[in-house]
Amino acid sequence: MDKRVYWLWLVLVFGPANNRIWQLSAKMKSTEEFCKALREGKIPELTVPERKRAASIPFEEAERIISVSGEKGIRVLSYECEEYPERLREIANPPAVLFLRGSLDFLKDRFVVCIAGSRTPSEYSQKVTAYIARTMGENGCVIASGLSAGTDILAENIASDCGFMTLGIYGLAIDSFVQGEDADPAECGAMISELHSEMNFPRPKFAERNRLITALCDALVFVEGSRDSRGLELCNSCISQGKLLFVVPPHDITDPRYLGQALLLRRGCRPFISDKDVLFELSHMGLDRLEYNARSAEYTDIGDYSFFTDEVSAEKKEKSSAGHRKKAAAPKPQETPSPVQDLSELDEKEKKIIQLLKEGPMLADEISAKTGSDIAETLSALTMLELDDYVVSLPGKRFGLQH
Incomplete structure (x- = not known):
């Protein structure tokens, strides 16, 4: 069978x-x-x-x-x-x-950039969404979204009109998608869903759909959202999976429509000022997966890839020389007994996380799954453990034990 x-x-x-x-x-x-x-x-x-x-x-x-x-x-x-x-x-x-x-063949050799935001984006956010979709697409990136009304559909339509590849992660039955005036992601790339109209199940929660969006994308750009925006759940999923998250700064700091962005920026998320912010980070993951297109000069002043290659090379050279100096000056390692941590003041959830991290550094998403806790509760517990010097944040959005 x-x-x-x-x-x-x-x-x-x-x-x-x-x-x-x-x-x-x-x-x-x-x-x-x-x-x-x-x-x-x-x-x-x-x-x-x-x-x-x-x-x-x-x-x-x-x-x-x-x-x-x-x-x-x-x-x-x-x-x-x-x-x-x-x-x-x-x-x-x-x-x-x-x-x-x-087809999902593009996942093998292209970066995927997801654009998310409000269902009723402001005029400013619409301009920014169009700018991101065009510049990312012209540099060889696939434009992804959750196909919700507003920012998601706008990004899909802009990318499709420009002839760029798109990826739609649908929260409803895949055969219920009605194209209408909107672009069909499958015509320019792919559309996926966990649901089919022949299955008698309610649609998954946004958090469950979000895990697919963040798993398939290399970077997420959050354009607009209030403090109650469901887009913040998508951003949390992005953080828990260790993906690149960029946040467009608020157009007006007194406007409640942009409070979600302010909260994310306070948490240390990367601000999106121009397409260079995303492209530079992606270039560290594989410069050959970007395709510079001369038309992008209409939207950005990158000019050529020397902006990336020079900085990446300089950074690698600096790390290499620093590592060499450190190695030459390092004393011989001495065995010292590891101190026994006092876990008496921690609750059971925090103790579980400590025991789990003894296996090695992990993403918040992994910790949440292995402890059986909600991702929001896991992130909250990790924050408290980090403040109390039990846990430390590591590169790649991973967490490990403080030594």
């Missing part, structure tokens, strides 16, 4: 974005073995509703959805498919099944 049938059947039983698929299957040798054990009721940890669905939903239902998807030009990718994005395999709760329109 097609392995995709087993994976899709699991989604029909547990629902999309449900981490229990991974928790319960961890000790199984194969997906097929796990599915058969579920069908036969041999998994004692199942809830009553899960047990009922496992017994009542036939494998033929998964086969039918795969067939219907094919007729609509929608591909079904399971976790075991070769085409399944490697970037998604690296997150704590990867989707068991993805529905895809278009």
